[in-house]
Amino acid sequence: MMETHVSRYGKILLAVLVAGILISIPWVTSNYFVMMSIRVMYFGMLTMSLSLLAGELGLVSLMQAAFFGIAGYFVAILQSRYGLPFPIPPLVGITVAIIAAGLFGLLVIRARGIYFLMLTLVLGQLVWALASQWASVTKGDTGIHGVYAPVIFGISTEKSKTAFYFFQLIVFAGIAYFLTALKRSPFGLMLRGVRDSETRMAMLGYPVALLCYSAFVFAALVAAVGGVFFAYFTGLINPHSVSLTANVETLLAAILGGINALSGAILGTGILKTLDVVLSGVTKRYMLFMGIMFLFVIMFAPHGIVGTIRKHWDALVGPAADWFGFRRERALAAFLSGQGSSSQSRKRKEGEEEKED
DSSP states (O other), rough: OOOHHHHHHHHHHEEEEEEHHHHHHHHSSOOHHHHHHHHHHHHHEEEEEHHHHHTTTTOOOHHHHHHHHHHHHHHHHHHHTTTOOOOOHHHHHHHHHHHHHHHHHHHHHEEEEHHHHHHHHHHHHHHHHHHHHHHHHHHHGGGGEEEOOOEEETTTTTOOHHHHHHHHHHHHHHHHHHHHHHHSSSHHHHHHHHHHOHHHHHHHOHHHHHHHHHHHHHHHHHHHHHHHHHHHHEEEGGGGGGGGOOOOOOHHHHHHHHHHHHHHHHHHHOOOOOOHHHHHHHOHHHHHHHHHHHHHHHOOOHHHHHHHHHTTHHHHHHHHHHHHHHHHHHHHHHHHHHHHHHHHHHHHHHHHHHHHH
């Protein structure tokens, strides 16, 4: 019981600390850092959508950027061409991305392994080709410009980066909570069961195809929300947003942070996008340095940064836990629980002896 309380209080303290840091960012940092945080959040949603599929189902998708771009394109078209007010463009964009995921899912959901990867690659390239060549709608490689962030409760998120930051932070936190709850729900447990042994789950009567299809659509929803914020923040959308490069960068970010954890997706995105900006300003060969970094990650931390930290958590935190007495409290809790169980067994034996007498 005491161990549960310690763990619960630790999680609450960590959540409060993270929330305090995120809320204070616009007030204690520069505008550049605020813009980088916004960038990490909308790309982080794209990476989390991939982590949901790869971490829970073991399916690596190379078309998550397609749903990201579909939502962004519809926001841009409906706002710049038809002048529809908020929130109609984002709602339509997310809905169309979900419908596209539903149609594409019918084609790919029974494939596994390299076949799933190749099918999603082909479909992702199909979306990129439409965005690049359907110039009458998408304006080709130039893209669609003139997308403006909405006015919410009389506050212009276009003029105020702080307002846009908090607007996106609320949605981002909601998406992160939704995915965390989804992973801990019976649905998430069933997805991991399919990942570990699809044949066994099918023999037990679980609808394996429907579970995979639902996860595919949920992942597309998360990516589409990120695409809406991308279009609003950058003010444009072009074929690069749905390109193979965008999908590969998403996969690299997930691998860097830890593809099995949502926190790893966010951390990997933050590191990748930060290095992308910093190194590109220092040298033209920045991709070489990033490639070397990923090589070291795959060789020495195959589970990503978060996965490696979790694996060696006791060795890293053990001395500090001993210093603050957490392990002593755990030992005491185990001792008390053992005492309680032994007293219960002793009472049960006494009761049986009285019945025999």
